[in-house]
Amino acid sequence: MISQQMLQYQSLDSELNRIEKDLRKNENYIKRKQLKAVSQEYEETLNKLDSKSLDLRNQLAVARQTIDKITSVIDEHSKEIEDIESVDELNYMNKKLNEQLEQLASAEKDIKRILREGEEISRQFDDIYSKLPRLASLISKCSDEINKAAAEVKPRVRELQQKQAELKKEIDPALFGVYSKIAEGGLSPVFVPLRDGSRCGGCQMEMPKAVVDSQMASKGYVRCEHCGRIIYKQE
Ligand SMILES: [Zn+2]
Structure with missing residues (x-):
């Protein structure tokens, strides 16, 4: 989350x-x-x-x-x-x-x-x-x-x-740390919403749905394997 x-x-x-x-x-x-x-x-x-x-x-x-x-x-x-x-x-x-x-x-x-x-x-x-x-x-x-x-x-x-x-x-310091590190690398925005159940809202690339689902369940977010952004599920 x-x-x-x-x-x-x-x-x-x-x-x-x-x-x-x-x-x-x-x-x-x-x-x-x-x-x-x-x-x-x-x-x-x-x-x-x-x-x-x-x-x-x-x-x-x-x-x-x-x-x-x-x-x-x-x-x-x-x-x-x-x-x-x-x-x-x-x-x-x-x-x-x-x-x-x-x-x-x-x-x-x-x-x-x-x-x-x-x-x-x-x-x-x-x-x-x-x-x-x-x-x-x-x-x-x-x-x-x-x-x-x-x-x-x-x-x-x-x-x-x-x-x-x-x-x-x-803000959870661990999450803030992740954010800062990615933002310092020049990526903006860092957090992007999940699209269509398995697509990155930043680079629009598709991720395996099983990976998305399992990481969403355990961490509450998924790191896009294409662009490195953090994908979250919109409420
Ligand atoms: Zn992406």
């Missing part, structure tokens, strides 16, 4: 679920979810830009070291040129100097590229940062509306919960 209190409790649960579902269907709730996804995306982009900019800083440091090295080699070569006596030696030193100058030009090109990429990253940073305040304010507006909607239904929710608390005192 499923008590009337248990069935009333269940119908109050259904109403609470409906209220909760309606709140989630609220356009502000949906909008906020989308805005939060955008915000998440921005955050991920900022993280990527952060690591890119760190990488560029390292590249820049390496490029600077390279230039320092080349500059000091060029300085040495320049000093050596002063002591040169033969044309062959001079040509040789010129060749070496040109090699260094080429390396220098390539390192400078590298630095220009790094700076260009750095500017692009900084532009992207600025772009995102300029959008953040508006995004935050939109999210907060949505939250305000959601809170307003929740506040509107709060008295009714409280009322339903109080009624449930009263009913629970009169």
